[in-house]
Amino acid sequence: MNLLSLNCGGLGNPDTVRALCALVQREAPAMIFLCETKLCGREMRRVREKLEGYYGLEVDSMGRSGGLAFLWKKDIECIFVSISVHYIYFTVCEGDKNWRVTGFYGWPSVSERHLSWELLRVLKGQMDLPWIGDANRQSMLDRAMCNEPWLDMFSYATLHHLDREWSDHAPIKLILDKRSTEAVTKGGFKFEQIWLGEEGCEDAVQRRESAESNVRKRKKIVAKIGDLSRQEELYWRQRSRALWLKDGDRYTKFFHNKAGERKRKNFIGILIDDAGVERVGGEAVSKVANDYFVELFTTSNPINFEDVLNGLEGRVTDQMNGYLTADYTEDDIVEALNQMHSLKTPGPDGMNGLFFQSYWHLVGSGVVTTVLEILRGERSSAESAFTPDRLITDNILIAFEVFHHMKNARQLDGHMAIKLDMAKAYDRVE
Known part of the structure; x- marks a missing residue:
């Protein structure tokens, strides 16, 4: 209706x-x-x-x-x-x-x-x-x-x-009603904040038990918890994204409503593909989104980058360049992890920052090894959507340097920049 x-x-x-x-x-x-x-x-x-x-x-x-x-x-x-x-x-x-x-x-x-x-x-x-x-x-x-x-x-x-x-x-x-063509899908696995207070959680992580097994154990554990109000509050607080309100305020109903509101707001029922056709339903919408990002992060093999860069005056000193090109270390990874919000944006495996921050002493060495291999280019290119030796921000830095040079140049003949379908240009990483 x-x-x-x-x-x-x-x-x-x-x-x-x-x-x-x-x-x-x-x-x-x-x-x-x-x-x-x-x-x-x-x-x-x-x-x-x-x-x-x-x-x-x-x-x-x-x-x-x-x-x-x-x-x-x-x-x-x-x-x-x-x-x-x-x-x-x-x-x-x-x-x-x-x-x-x-x-x-x-x-x-x-x-x-x-x-x-x-x-x-x-x-x-x-x-x-x-x-x-x-x-x-x-x-x-x-x-x-x-x-x-x-x-x-x-x-x-x-x-x-x-x-x-x-x-x-x-x-x-x-x-009023959910679209009949929309598939009812269950949300993916996510590491829950409430699990931290449960006896045996750390042992489960240490034994590297599967995510499915952990979910089943969580259901059994939650059934035995005496203080359900705090467990429910933490659960809905994480989904509500009302992160300004600290846990312990005992306002589960507020968190529940915020989570429901956020779910309705973020739900994507229709996407339009490259051909201009509306795609409805879980699988069709997912395919449109996936195709878009595959196209976005796939190189178009541009050429003549050197010709563009040769016309720019260098602004990065040797000292700055040495700092920027230094090898990544374990401390860099730990610093980045600690700057992450604990409850936002879990990875494809459902693990958010809270999981890694809480159990770094168990999983840290494996994470560091994997991340450093990716950052140093030691992993196969098939495992990364990015072009070797190039960052997503290269285009932004080049554009910034061009306009910075034009703004500060003192030549009397002046400069001119031409904006050619900028939105189209930024549809791709390059």
């Missing part, structure tokens, strides 16, 4: 009505909330008749300002709750799900903003069911708000801002 909400900016123009009909036909919403129709009820009903298959309720405009309309498909059961010049309030009965929806249009004047909040507080007192509402106010334009029971009911709901066409407001489209 989809919901569409739009501040129309007036529906008195036939072209605007045609644009609205095209938008509704394209998005096929189950419910529509329109504000600032600037029409009386009779005029708005004529507009609704052009949107076939909808029931509706209208609020007259005050002169040529305001005006609301709420439309719903004829196969949906909507029960009227209350109405005013600022909102339309319904209960939606959808099988065993009963929830409420409010289309809200607040006072446009800043000096009257407090009246909008007071009215919302009154409406909140009537929210004994899961609730979703659209807000159109000067301080919160084109937004949707909901309470926690509604978010639990529609955990996969997503909000999209569509392109502006005739109004200065973006239509908002609320998709």
